[in-house]
Amino acid sequence: MKSAFSLATLSALALSASSALAAESLTDALKGGKFAGELKAYYFTQEKKKNSEDILAAGVMMNYVTDSFYGFKAGGTFQSSATPFADEASKQMFKNDMWAQGAQLSESYLSYTYDQTTLKGGRMFISTPLVAGSGSRLIRESFEGYSITNQNIPDTTLGLLYINKFQARTDKEGHIGKFNKYQDGAYSLYAINKSIPGLTLTAAWARIEKEGSASDLDIFYGEAVYKGKIADFGYDLSGQYWKNRYNSGDESSSSPSLYGLKAGASYSDFSAYAAYSKVSDYELTASGRNEQLVHGVGNGTDTIYTYSLIRSYSYYPNMEAWAFNLDYAFTPSLKAGFLYVDVDDDKTEVSYTGGYISYAFSGSLKGLTLSAQYDNEGKDGDGDSFRFRTIYKF
Template identity: 45%
Template sequence: MKLAKLSLAAIVVAGLASHSFAADSLADAFKNGKVTGELRAWYFDRDTDVPAAAGGAWDRKKGDANIINMGVILNYVTDSFYGLKMGATFQSNYAPFADDEAKALFYNDMYGSGAVLSEMYVQYTIDKTTAKVGRQFINTPLIAGSGSRMIRQSFEGALITNTNLPDTTLAAGYISKWQNRTSPDTTAKKSDVGEFERFNDDGAYTLLAINKSIPGLTITGQWAQVVDVADVYYAELAYAGKMNDFRYGLAGQYLITDYDESGKDDGSFYGIKASFGIGAFNMYVAYAEVDDDNDASVSADVGGADPIYTANVIHSGEYKAGSKGYAIDANYEVVKGAKIGARYSDINMKAAKSDYDVIDLYANYTFDGPLKGFGVEVQYETKDKDASTGSSNELRFRANYKF
């Protein structure tokens, strides 16, 4: 016990000795903290070409509706005090003009008024190791919170990262709860802002390694386990190079889902991607295929992660057994801060005996000068499916002011 106490003391002393203290006292750490925020006004218009069920049944895949959302994000992070930081982020969402059709169609992703404390964490850094405990946003290939809706998904747990090895990032984490975009009650036909709920019964674990020892090459490997459900393994090799003004890249990914449930087959997919760019122009071509040997869909994420290369701009990629397809994306920076682009994907779903193609158009502009901090974004997606599944299209407009 005495040896353990001495070892702990040595670690703390070593950590303190390695820090340059930004704040001289705990009071200064709070006083010198940084506040940032964002004001949002978003408009979504969704047309599924499939009539909603009689009685306005809640089914976000059916019906036509539009919704206007407004929200505020406030973030506060203390200054560092002996390697210790604290942070908090509030997210809010309000849709006061939503009609019954909008509530029914968007209940699972956009309609849910209220506010939520999405981040509330304590972070401690010693040497090149950082431990972050509490509510937090996470962005990794397999565990990630999507920010495509008004409320970004968040997690509650612990994440440790280390960069002691040259050109290498290692991470380990545990997730006990997560917060989705909304918390719907389909029986009462109402929806509130997302709340933190237990993630599975025993949570999820993950290990992550990223190595950049070879110039231009990024090697990523991650394991995630949803306890008593599945183990997911992900690997990616991505190379990026440059020849004068010409940029090029080649990447490959592979994922395996090993289900724990008795009688449920495992699933996997692979993807390849080639990218090119010159000046303000960029494009890529990607292909992905999901294994169909066992007729098992792939569970590719914890939360809202969507790692497959052929994912659409608005909707997620296809992970059903036997699915395969390609995507082509091209974009151009018209002027500094202004970009326009288009993406086309063609997907064949063998298991569902269905084909569809998707056309995405997108543009964004970030203002400078007197309007610095203000930005707008427009996305339009049309999905042309066969007669059995119907078609759909969606328009999204976002106006944001960051301060």
């Protein structure tokens, strides 16, 4: 199924309406555009099955967005990556996420805004509840498709998405991921409401149409986050819920679900939280497939409260996880913390013990940030991971 609108539709809508926010000429819109860039160098090490490898990746990201011209804006983002010192072993260890050479035009879009509604089409970075690209590696995930957002309802954002292509971090063969067809397309609707002071409510639905298969997938998501303060003491309470529905026509098809709870507190420069998550006791389908819980499209949708710093884990039946975090801001620029995660399911028990630190420079080096993370995998797991990032934004 193809999208109901296109870039041509955006043009027709724009030309049929006027906008008080337009630049006086196309030249003014181009000259008034904004340019931003990032220089990045990431060093990762990982121990897996007693094999320890490391990789250094460096690259640049450059972004440009025009000023508004009768409601129109155009934007583009260029990403590049190089891993000049990687040997064969490290290439294989990091082929899914860090081993990438070359450049990619990851954003190239046209948008049109009228009143409080924005239509956007092309290649773009997306960050919504059930469609979101991860930026935790040197190359950020991107999508190709169309979106509509509206904010006419007070304190509420409504969104509709259709994506038909996805750009991964790498192509697993040493290059940046290409914009490949994503199944038979994916759709998403979401609503975010903040009308009650301190409370944020999120509801979202996504549908992934499986190419050449009757097993289409619906994903449902809800979250409530409340943040409050009593004198100098801050607190937050959160709950999240995922539900999958596989439309395979098989009556025994599994419908896994997951819920998470989180309680946080802060005082002065200290903050902490405790979180719990539980996956339902779903079973195999009659065909023998283990249809595990899917959290959305793109790695940026894995927002479970019991995440670990570096290593990820699968959402197997009956999975239970606990997380405990404590961090401290030594100065507004220097922050450090500790995170412990314990995961138990029908197959294994794994723990993750990690620490993190970051420093943001000021003055003549403003825009430069250094950060480091360390994660140890214990119990049935065995391994260590370390990540160091240098990012300069200008």
